[in-house]
Amino acid sequence: MTDRPAxxxxxQRRVLLEAGHRCAIHTCRHxxxxxxxxxxxxxxxEHAFDNLVALxxxxxxxxxxGEIDRKSLRLYKAQLAASFGFPVDPGPxxxxxxxxxKWGTHVVSQEPSPEARFEVRLEFPQFNDADPGLNEINVxxxxxxLEQLHYFRNSFLGSDAWETPTDWSDPPSYLLGAYTISxxxxxxxxxxxxxxxxxxxxxxPNHLTLTAxxxxxxxxxxxxxxxxxxxxxxxxxxxARAIAELATDLGTDVAxxxxxxxxxPRWENFDAFNITPTGLHLTFDPYQVSSYGSGTRHxxxxxxxxxxxxxxxxxxxxxxxxxxxx
Numbered sequence: 001m002t003d004r005p006a007x008x009x010x011x012q013r014r015v016l017l018e019a020g021h022r023c024a025i026h027t028c029r030h031x032x033x034x035x036x037x038x039x040x041x042x043x044x045x046e047h048a049f050d051n052l053v054a055l056x057x058x059x060x061x062x063x064x065x066g067e068i069d070r071k072s073l074r075l076y077k078a079q080l081a082a083s084f085g086f087p088v089d090p091g092p093x094x095x096x097x098x099x100x101x102k103w104g105t106h107v108v109s110q111e112p113s114p115e116a117r118f119e120v121r122l123e124f125p126q127f128n129d130a131d132p133g134l135n136e137i138n139v140x141x142x143x144x145x146l147e148q149l150h151y152f153r154n155s156f157l158g159s160d161a162w163e164t165p166t167d168w169s170d171p172p173s174y175l176l177g178a179y180t181i182s183x184x185x186x187x188x189x190x191x192x193x194x195x196x197x198x199x200x201x202x203x204x205p206n207h208l209t210l211t212a213x214x215x216x217x218x219x220x221x222x223x224x225x226x227x228x229x230x231x232x233x234x235x236x237x238x239x240a241r242a243i244a245e246l247a248t249d250l251g252t253d254v255a256x257x258x259x260x261x262x263x264x265p266r267w268e269n270f271d272a273f274n275i276t277p278t279g280l281h282l283t284f285d286p287y288q289v290s291s292y293g294s295g296t297r298h299x300x301x302x303x304x305x306x307x308x309x310x311x312x313x314x315x316x317x318x319x320x321x322x323x324x325x326x
Contacts, residue, residue: 007035007047014295019054024076025068030056036063038073049293050204053077071172075119078176078196078205103127103181106142108149112172117200118156122149122177125191133219137189137212144210148177148195155199173200182274182281187315189214190275192283194296207296209272209283215315224273229311231267237309239265242282242299249297250290262289275316278323279303 015035022029033054037044044051053073055063062068103125110120124145127134152175176196183190191212198205214221228234242263247256262284263269272283282299286292303320310317 004041005047007052011047011049011052011293014049015052015054018080022054023056023059024053024080025055025059026076026079028056028059030058032056034060036060036073038070038077048204049295050077053080074198075174078174078198079121079178102129102184105179108145116153116156118152118173118175120149120152120175122175122195123179124177124193125179125181133214133216134189136219137214140212141191144193144212145177148210149175152197174198180274182276183319185277185319186216187319188216188275192272192274192281204292207286209285209296211272211274211283213273213275223267224270225267227306227311227314227316228309230309234309235265235267235270238270238282238301239263241301241305242270242284245299246284246289246297250294259289275319276300277319279320280306 012035016033018024019033020029021033022031023033034057035052036055037047038051038053041047053076059068063073105123106126108120108122108124110116110118112119122145124141126138126141156173174197178194180192180194181190182192189212193210193212195208195210196205197208212221225231225234243259246259246263250259269284269288270282272285274281274283279300279302282301284297284299286295289297303323307317307320307324310320
């Protein structure tokens with residue numbers, strides 16, 4: 001019998017980070033954790049990140065005994081994947097914590113049925129302030145979320161519908177979405193959406209990051225290149241920084257050609273960006289800069305490294321200068 005190899009340290013770390021070093025089942029959240037194979041090791045003979053979930057010893061035992069079935073484990077994993085991301089960065093002045101009371105979470109959900117065998121749970125922010133600009137963001141956020149829902153629903157009910165298994169013992173398809181407000185100040189609002197999609201019968205879920213960045217007064221959505229006085233120089237800088245950090249993070253698990261394709265000097269490679277009170281956060285979805293098993297990757301560039309490159313009239317300049325002065 002072949003000896004079972006240990007789970008690589010990097011994969012263990014990411015599984016535990018995804019679950020916050022607690023049991024992935026949200027009603028348990030016990031701090032002592034094992035790493036469980038959703039589809040048993042004996043069948044898959046590999047330690048794939050997407051097939052691993054953090055469980056406490058008790059939930060691990062129950063999963064092994066079938067008391068917690070694979071469908072449930074996949075959904076717990078998918079919920080983690082949809083919501084996992086960088087935390088709200090309050091910055092030195094804790095402004096984000098102050099403003100966090102000014103938005104709520106709206107949810108669009110749908111349970112599976114014989115006519116539509118898929119599950120949906122999408123969260124998006126709705127701001128409470130009477131500011132007309134924020135009301136416009138509310139409309140845009142709802143529309144963007146519903147666009148993802150209708151694209152997903154069309155995969156089942158449209159003319160090119162995905163052929164899904166009819167056996168109800170199989171895990172159903174699902175679409176899950178969560179968001180993070182990375183910045184909410186007088187200068188700008190920055191929102192990150194993480195979507196996790198699974199089509200029944202597929203090898204694994206897919207993950208998509210969409211971001212929205214707005215100037216506050218007047219409300220204007222801005223692309224990344226809008227920040228810089230010389231977009232060409234800024235693009236070269238960001239690409240070199242991202243490739244260097246990703247290469248260090250991923251090590252020998254990724255080819256240079258993959259990094260050059262997914263983080264090379266093309267603005268479309270940096271569409272998933274967020275402003276934080278202390279810098280710039282770049283997100284690279286699975287398959288963009290490495291294999292699916294490597295998961296979503298993140299690169300953070302500090303404000304102090306970006307200020308010399310900025311267009312000085314952009315509102316982000318004031319935000320980051322205050323951050324550095326605090």
